[in-house]
Amino acid sequence: MGGYNGMAVLVGVVLLLKTGQCDPSCRGTDGQPGVLGAPGRHGYPGEKGAKGEPAVMDGGPVDDGVLKMLKGEPGNRGPPGVMGPPGFRGHLGIAGEPGADGRPGPEGKSIVHGGQLSPQQGRSAFSVIRTDNSYxxxxxxxxxxxAVVNTLQDFNIATGHFVCRVPGVYYFTFHSVAKASVCLRISSNALMDKLGFCDYNRNSDQVLSGGVVLTLTAGQKVWLESFKDNQRDAETRDTNEKRIIFNGFLLF
Incomplete structure (x- = not known):
């Protein structure tokens, strides 16, 4: 009995499906789009791709030699720039340690060679005094x-002549003090003219001075001599105390 009831229900459903189909005019409305799903997991890395084709130029493939030719050559070195201003002077450093002693110098040589003096080593100088009170x-x-000084004995006191043995430039000067008018001049065979100096008495000690620079060669002479100018005859016979100093030395 129960079997019959089930069969009857199944037949009823089939009939309902057949009779429930509608024509196009009874179509329902479209539904809304669904929501996007969540992003999926990253996939595994792909395999390495194959090597690409060589680059090509308009006229064909690129040659390595052509690429080297396209690189420019290094240029020449440019001129130096303008020198900058000098820097500031640094602070003075501390004194260094004393250096080691130098080696001994060569042995010295005598200034006399066969009676002649070496111009490099000769030192000529004299200073002589006249103490005679006669005019x-x-x-x-x-x-x-x-003689106060007569280093090389170039001055002869007896004759009053200085004889040059070391050629060079010399300086000669004299000073005199007397109560009479005195005129003195420096003379030399190296001078074209004689140099005269005079001082006239004014009833007191008179001081007279003169000097000259001369270039002398070996053998030339220099001396001091008196001459007459405006002195009175009585003055040339004066016997009061007088002093005359004559000096000379090599400059170089």
């Missing part, structure tokens, strides 16, 4: 009584 004889060489 120096006019137009004659003044002689002296003592």
């Amino acid at each position: 120096p004889h006019v137009n004659q060489v003044v002689t002296f009584q003592s």
Whole structure:
């Protein structure tokens, strides 16, 4: 009995499906789009691709030699720039340690070679004094009584002449003090003219000075001599105390 009831229900459903189909005019409305799903997991890395084709130029493939030719050559070195301003002077450093002693110099040589003096090593200088109270004889060489300095014995006190043995430039000067008018001049065979100096008495000690620079060669002479100018005859016979100093030395 129960079997019959089930069969009857199945037949009824089939009939309902057949009779429930509608024509196109009874179509329902479209549904809304669904929501996007969540992103999926990253996939595995793909395999390495194959090597690409060589680059090509308009006229064909690129040659390595052509690429090298396309690179420019290094240029020449440019001129130096303008020098900058000098920097500031640094602070003075501390004194360094004393250096080691140098080696001994060569042995010195004598200044005399066969009677001749070496111009590089000769040192000529003299200073002589006349203490005679008589008036120096006019137009004659003044002689002296003592020598303070006469390094190479170039000055002859007895004759009053300085004889050059070391050629060079010399300086000569004299000073005199007397109560009479005195005129003295420096003379030399190296001078074209004689240099005269005079001082006239004013009833007191008169001081007279003169000097000259001369270039001398070996053998030339220099001396001091008295001459007459405006002195009175009585003055040339004066016997009061007088002093005359004559000096000379090599400059270079």
